[in-house]
Amino acid sequence: xxxxxxxxxxxxxxxxxxxxxxxxxxxxxxxxxxxxxxxxxxxxxxxxxxxxxxxxxxxxxx
Numbered sequence: 001x002x003x004x005x006x007x008x009x010x011x012x013x014x015x016x017x018x019x020x021x022x023x024x025x026x027x028x029x030x031x032x033x034x035x036x037x038x039x040x041x042x043x044x045x046x047x048x049x050x051x052x053x054x055x056x057x058x059x060x061x062x
Contacts, residue, residue, distance in 0.1 A: 016043055 020039035021032065028035040 016046065 017040070020043075021036035024034075024036035024039060025032040
């Protein structure tokens, strides 16, 4: 695995896990944890990413 591939995976999943909380903090500062948790819980929809082999392949053609 190249450093670019590892970086892509790291960025991809960091945004999945961190972005909901950042948006929640910006828009719902008083209840950011609750809003972030609600948005984060929607990630269950993307659970198939973890079952795929490979987990993430940025340069694949669909």
